[in-house]
Amino acid sequence: MSKKVLVIGGCGRIGNSVAQDIANHTDAEVTITSRNPQQQVKPPFKFLTLDLAALDQLEKAIASKDLVVHCAGPFHHRDGRVLEACIASKVDYLDVSDHRSFYERVVIHQDQAIAQGVTAILNTGIFPGISNCMTKQGIEQFEQPKKIHLSYVVAGSGGAGLTVMRTTFLGLRNKFAAWIDGKWQDTLPYTEREVIEFPQPYGKTGVYWFDVPETYTFADSFPVETVITKFGSIPDWYNHLTWITAHIFPEAWVTSPKGIEFFSRVSYLMTNVTDKFSGIGVAMRVSITGETAGEPQTYCATMVHGNTAIAAGAGTGTIAQLLLEDKLKQPGIYPVEQALSTELFLEAMASRQIEIVNC
Structure with a gap:
């Protein structure tokens, strides 16, 4: 059976690029979310109306998934509720967070993530x-x-x-x-x-x-x-x-x-x-x-x-692909450089025609 991915904020420019990369490189079932119930979504994506303020809806949406990708920024003022729900449901987690304050707020859950066997990788993207x-x-x-x-x-x-x-x-x-x-x-x-x-x-x-x-x-x-x-x-x-x-x-x-x-x-x-x-x-x-x-x-x-935006999607999609293929499993909460090996990184970049050139 195909694994199930939830891309929170997947209707935005970055979130949609992440969802598209995952669809291009895996056979996962990808559901994207928005607060707007009138949002138009094209196949192969499924759609879910979701407001992060509704904790019961958030927890229900996460519980049935294999991976959650949090793309609903800005992250300067986001709390850790999405990651906390993932840890409670033993669901792996990625995000495109781009501010140190968010990392500081959520890394305090490191021990819980390890105990639950949840791999949570932050700061993915470009x-x-x-x-x-x-x-x-x-x-x-x-x-x-x-x-x-x-x-x-x-x-x-x-x-x-x-x-x-x-x-x-x-x-x-x-x-x-x-x-x-x-x-x-x-x-x-x-x-x-x-x-x-x-x-x-x-x-x-x-x-x-x-x-x-x-x-x-x-x-x-x-x-x-x-x-x-x-x-x-x-x-x-x-x-x-x-x-x-x-x-x-x-x-x-x-x-x-x-x-x-x-x-x-x-x-x-x-x-x-x-x-x-x-x-x-x-x-x-x-x-x-x-x-x-x-x-x-x-x-x-x-x-x-x-x-x-497409490059950012490739950066996050790479980690999603490796998690879904069970090639990357490291329970705990980490910035991307502490979780992804150079060998896997270069293989994934080559598959996406992204070249790292020595000057």
């Missing part, structure tokens, strides 16, 4: 997700890695929806702790611009400090002294507009729910126009420095994809 596994591949080349520098650039909207726009603006004014020189140091988002050389068609573009889960989890996953994570947009003038939003506009505009919604919708409308010229792709570059046999060593790898 960044975090594929970026984590690219970094792990590089770390494995060193005897003593010291510094990780991850840069991401997204063209236009990236093929994503309003939720991703909201995620960007939610953290613009909040300091975050970055692991620098062996200690946690407060860092401001969208500061310390660097110009990074990405593969074509992107070339040189600006990136800025940005709070992503990797900034936090890498310090635990790898024996390094420094983790730098920077993000930028194409066209580059979007970076300057975001910098102005983060540093010039009154704080109340950028931190209030109405302000965040306003900036998100304006940005979404703008990218609907510029996507025609910029495309909706993504490029990532990881640079690692350290030592092997006492000698300095540098590692660099890049990845490019023409559609950010």
Whole structure:
């Protein structure tokens, strides 16, 4: 019998890409959810109206599944109810969470997940997700890695929806702790611009400090002294507009729910126009420095994809496929780099025509 997968938030851009990847690479029965009962869904997907606030409905929906994939962000303010219900029902769990605060809220259930035999893998997708596994591949080349520098650039909207726009603006004014020189140091988002050389068609573009889960989890996953994570947009003038939003506009505009919604919708409308010229792709570059046999060593790898949302779907769909095929079982709660081996990662990327290229 086919295994059953529930993709919560599967009608959104990222969630739908995840569901499509699972359908393309497994024979699982995939059910996608939305709060909107009028949502139109095409085969091969089944549809379920689900509001995460209705705990009884959530628990019932999860109990009959083999895997739950949580794609209903933003995750800045999500609690752990979906994961808790999965643990109670002994159902494996994935998510596309993209903020350290969510990881901190749910990792406290580690012992319960282990006791119930539930594998829960967080931070899957593109960044975090594929970026984590690219970094792990590089770390494995060193005897003593010291510094990780991850840069991401997204063209236009990236093929994503309003939720991703909201995620960007939610953290613009909040300091975050970055692991620098062996200690946690407060860092401001969208500061310390660097110009990074990405593969074509992107070339040189600006990136800025940005709070992503990797900034936090890498310090635990790898024996390094420094983790730098920077993000930028194409066209580059979007970076300057975001910098102005983060540093010039009154704080109340950028931190209030109405302000965040306003900036998100304006940005979404703008990218609907510029996507025609910029495309909706993504490029990532990881640079690692350290030592092997006492000698300095540098590692660099890049990845490019023409559609950010599809790439995110591949990152999460990869983990879903491996769980459904019983190739990945690690009871507990982990960021993706602590659960997925480089060998399995590279096999899955090759099957999706995603190439990791050494620079």
